[in-house]
Amino acid sequence: MAYTRSRRQQRFAVVWATCPTCGDVELTSEQVQIQTCTSDGTSTYSFVCPTCSLIANKPASVSVVESLSAAGSRLVAWNFPAELAEAKVGAPICHNDLLDFHAALEADGWWSELSNALRDS
Numbered sequence: 128m129a130y131t132r133s134r135r136q137q138r139f140a141v142v143w144a145t146c147p148t149c150g151d152v153e154l155t156s157e158q159v160q161i162q163t164c165t166s167d168g169t170s171t172y173s174f175v176c177p178t179c180s181l182i183a184n185k186p187a188s189v190s191v192v193e194s195l196s197a198a199g200s201r202l203v204a205w206n207f208p209a210e211l212a213e214a215k216v217g218a219p220i221c222h223n224d225l226l227d228f229h230a231a232l233e234a235d236g237w238w239s240e241l242s243n244a245l246r247d248s
């Protein structure tokens with residue numbers, strides 16, 4: 128693994144990654160970020176392609192995570208939103224529900240109607 132120095136004189140590894148548009152590109156480990164989901168244990172890594180400036184995001188195996196971490200890439204942990212664990216009540220919202228909601232918002236007095244509905248529930 129090759130190393131280079133940033134302006135701050137900290138050592139970062141040279142990383143080769145593949146941009147979906149440009150193909151193989153050269154980065155430093157500082158330019159790569161690792162994302163690990165603590166809910167399911169999966170990881171990805173991402174980088175901004177130095178050629179096309181698009182963000183590339185790819186699955187990362189445990190060995191890739193370990194290598195990038197050891198080389199100084201930033202690791203970000205995240206988890207699924209708590210809303211996924213909430214019990215769902217009632218039928219799913221359909222297109223007609225959205226149209227009714229839109230019409231209700233355009234009518235006068237929607238705020239007081241909503242406040243009354245919440246107070247009565």
Ligand SMILES: [Zn+2]
Pocket residue numbers: 146147148149150176177178179180181
């Ligand atoms: Zn690219």
